[in-house]
Amino acid sequence: GAVVSQHPSRVICKSGTSVKIECRSLDFQATTMFWYRQFPKQSLMLMATSNEGSKATYEQGVEKDKFLINHASLTLSTLTVTSAHPEDSSFYICSALSGTGDSSTFGSGTRLTVV
Amino acid sequence: GENVEQHPSTLSVQEGDSAVIKCTYSDSASNYFPWYKQELGKGPQLIIDIRSNVGEKKDQRIAVTLNKTAKHFSLHITETQPEDSAVYFCAAINQAGTALIFGKGTTLSVSS
Secondary structure, eight states, X not given: OOXXXXXXXXXXXXXXXXXXEEEEESSSOOSEEEEEEEOTTSOEEEEEEEETTSOOEXXXXXOTTTEEEEEEETTEEEEEEOXXXXXXXXXXXXXXXXXXXXXXXXXXXXXXXXX | OOOXXXXXXXXXXXXXXXXXXXXXXXXXXXXXXXXXXXXXXXXXXXXXXXXXXXXXXXXXXXXXXXXXXXXXXXXXXXXXOGGGOEEEEEEEEOTTSSSEEEOOOEEEEEEX
16 A cells, blocks of 8 residues: 655754654655644644645645745655744654545654754 | 534543544535544554545444535444554545545543
8 A cells, every 4th residue: 555654753953953854655656745743632733735846835824934845756745844943842744645636645753852 | 624523532432342433524525534543653544534425434343424414424433442542533625625634533542
């Protein structure tokens, strides 16, 4: 079946630095990928839709200059958290559309801790 | 936009019992409804999904029912086992027809 690989699984960074998270579709091409954020014991909140070769579409309230998304190939989307602050600490999860186009496969998530 | 409500937030059952989780959605145009299981520290895993052209789908101990008129769908797990313990999320496609909008999740605990 479809597999989405997400790296790193955990990262700790200092406040003010930037962190890049990668999301790869391993055995299929994904023209569309999604980035979600999940706080402890809460649901997944859609941050943005990443389209290969074009600008990402951000959800209301998500700062596009802070959460930079690049989808330069059909198998890779990256999320860069710029000038990270402790309030950015969260679980970030990517997903990719697969199969018929509405079925999403999720990555294993990235636990970001900003100290 | 699409809004998905999920109940209950927590559910505790004895091993072998059945568990039912219910969700409602707001956008009548939504036509795809997956259910995901998430274990601690991991990404969600698709366990079953249903499209709007069917009313029920079953896969071994798991079934999903859909009532498009009432805009609600439910997950049914029979003969629950301790390894079924996890957080379960329902979802529906957003208005753009691409991204998934999730319910708040149900923490299922199965005690042996």
